[in-house]
Amino acid sequence: MDTRSLTMRSFATVLMSAVLASMLAACGQDTPEAPVAQETAVPEDLQTAEAPPDPAEITPEIGTPMAERIATLGVLNKRNNVSQDLEMKPGEARRLGDVIIRLSACERTPPWEMPRETGAFVQVLTIIKDADAEAEDRWKRVFSGWLFKNSPSLNVVEDPVYDVWVKECAMSFPGEASPPASSAPEPAAPPPDNNET
Template sequence: MLRRVALLAAIASLAACSQDPPAPEPVETEIPEELEGVELPEIVAEDAGIGTPMEERVATIGLLNKRNNLSQELELTPGEQRRVGDVIIRLRACERTAPWEMEKDEGAFVQMLVRERGTQSEFRRVFSGWLFKNKPSINVVEHPIYDVWVKSCAMEFPGEE
């Protein structure tokens, strides 16, 4: 009985700890004189995006046929698709990190469709997701014949040289 009481007391004390503390009251402050004349940066709408608009970006995608060891580079813009033999590669988006960010990477949202055996025009989606140039193991295209990877995403950021 004593154990049950101790257990219930412990549970009650833990439940009391999980309550959020009250939010602090706002404090009105003065703007320092040296900052009163400083021009504030223009507010950018959230949907405006930074850098090259998506439809103007160009991704270079590598495609490897493991059977014959032939590889190709495909240059696609978002929304574009290209058929190479029994494979269709679709590009939905491409991104790269901003020049001021420390860890550089490039990625693309790719869909890969492969023609079904014994058919002429039936394709099955075997991959749909983000692929990253510098971290290919994050999301892997698992197909016995074809491999797809991101080589680059051409886009610019404001102020970039």
């Protein structure tokens, strides 16, 4: 190395040392005090006001009461490819072989809200077989959460044997038009038998 390179390195080392020393020196200085918040008076009309009422107390439940709603859940046994629909009310539990499905709640968005969504809070329990034939079987919760009809990937039942999904939540809202009972015409009565023998 030539002397010019050594001089540049020495200069860079001295400069870095000076910068670091000045930064460390700044750490020892007193920091300015934080400003103190000024206390202000509460207006008189707000001093005697009562706390606002709880919205749940003044707002009646919109739509069908929870106990009267009916959810339709689809259940698939992946081993034998058998699927079936379960119609359940919140609070019900059903056992299908080695699985228990519990429904805690079902909801759907009112017709005036977008995007439309239907969901249900579901718990799925599966049986754990013990090697000992005399031992009692135990249940393991494999899922507990909300399932959504239009967004099934948000929350998925991760079980190797069973799959559960929401199909519908039957409930109504005030002002909602009830669906027509049937738009198809009723079949005509069969013609009378005129065969005379």
